[in-house]
Amino acid sequence: xxxxxxxxxxxxxxxxxxxxxxxxxxxxxxxxxxxxxxxxxxxxxxxxxxxxxxxxxxxxxxxxxxxxxxxxxxxxxxxxxxxxxxxxxxxxxxxxxxxxxxxxxxxxxxxxxxxxxxxxxxxxxxxxxxxxxxxxxxxxxxxxxxxxxxxxxxxxxxxxxxxxxxxxxxxxxxxxxxxxxxxxxxxxxxxxxxxxxxxxxxxxxxxxxxxxxxxxxxxxxxxxxxxxxxxxxxxxxxxxxxxxxxxxxxxx
Ligand code: NAP
Numbered sequence: 722x723x724x725x726x727x728x729x730x731x732x733x734x735x736x737x738x739x740x741x742x743x744x745x746x747x748x749x750x751x752x753x754x755x756x757x758x759x760x761x762x763x764x765x766x767x768x769x770x771x772x773x774x775x776x777x778x779x780x781x782x783x784x785x786x787x788x789x790x791x792x793x794x795x796x797x798x799x800x801x802x803x804x805x806x807x808x809x810x811x812x813x814x815x816x817x818x819x820x821x822x823x824x825x826x827x828x829x830x831x832x833x834x835x836x837x838x839x840x841x842x843x844x845x846x847x848x849x850x851x852x853x854x855x856x857x858x859x860x861x862x863x864x865x866x867x868x869x870x871x872x873x874x875x876x877x878x879x880x881x882x883x884x885x886x887x888x889x890x891x892x893x894x895x896x897x898x899x900x901x902x903x904x905x906x907x908x909x910x911x912x913x914x915x916x917x918x919x920x921x922x923x924x925x926x927x928x929x930x931x932x933x934x935x936x937x938x939x940x941x942x943x944x945x946x947x948x949x950x951x952x953x954x955x956x957x958x959x960x961x962x963x964x965x966x967x968x969x970x971x972x973x
Pocket of ligand 1: 738947
């Protein structure tokens with residue numbers, strides 16, 4: 722880096738090719754951060770996110786990295802790719818997530834394990850892999866995308882709810898471990914957000930969910946991204962171990 726050049730923060734966002742992850746990437750790029758955009762298989766969507774980030778802030782660098790966050794190797798490849806490209810990671814957003822819904826009595830162990838492996842174990846592995854770097858930097862922001870379902874539970878989603886509740890425990894513990902190193906860890910609990918994930922719901926389930934939202938509308942990915950933008954900023958240095966609902970009042 723040239724002398725007197727202001728430090729460019731680096732944000733790594735898992736599951737950033739679509740939906741909430743894409744919106745977060747664009748909003749952090751707009752803040753002037755270099756972004757590492759992770760995806761599982763949808764390269765075209767990841768390249769679209771990259772183009773939108775560069776459009777939001779032409780002087781940043783956006784890198785796309787294919788990696789399966791449910792595997793240990795995938796997490797390490799991802800973190801190493803970001804470090805090779807940028808030399809640092811300031812912000813980690815654990816956003817990649819899936820659902821595999823079924824009632825408890827019908828859920829097989831593979832459905833349970835797949836959801837935990839990505840939503841919870843993947844987030845743990847990514848946190849662990851960035852910690853040394855963040856400790857050396859004496860700076861870090863970790864934001865885990867949980868869900869209102871992790872706070873309140875949901876019939877048909879024991880696996881998903883357990884993964885999202887687990888993320889909250891993970892976040893609070895990391896916050897306690899790393900606060901003295903100037904690393905914060907917070908969780909966001911979105912409600913019902915308009916993405917491919919929520920598009921899979923039946924019309925009846927959507928209507929029933931909408932009826933529970935005091936704001937009277939589905940959330941947008943940008944609603945979540947705005948909360949992330951603040952928690953990822955230097956201004957949020959005294960906020961750690963918190964769970965912020967972005968749910969239109971659904972969790973009240
Ligand atoms: P989405 O539209 O389905 O997008 C999922 C993203 O995760 C995609 O970028 C996908 O990549 C990536 N992904 C899937 N499997 C992966 C893997 N094994 N490794 C790496 N990346 C993987 O989801 P979304 O609605 O934006 O949700 C984002 C997060 O918010 C999730 O953690 C979700 O649980 C949480 N959330 C969502 C809602 C909601 O209403 N939408 C509510 C509460 C919480 P590809 O494009 O390559 O497949």
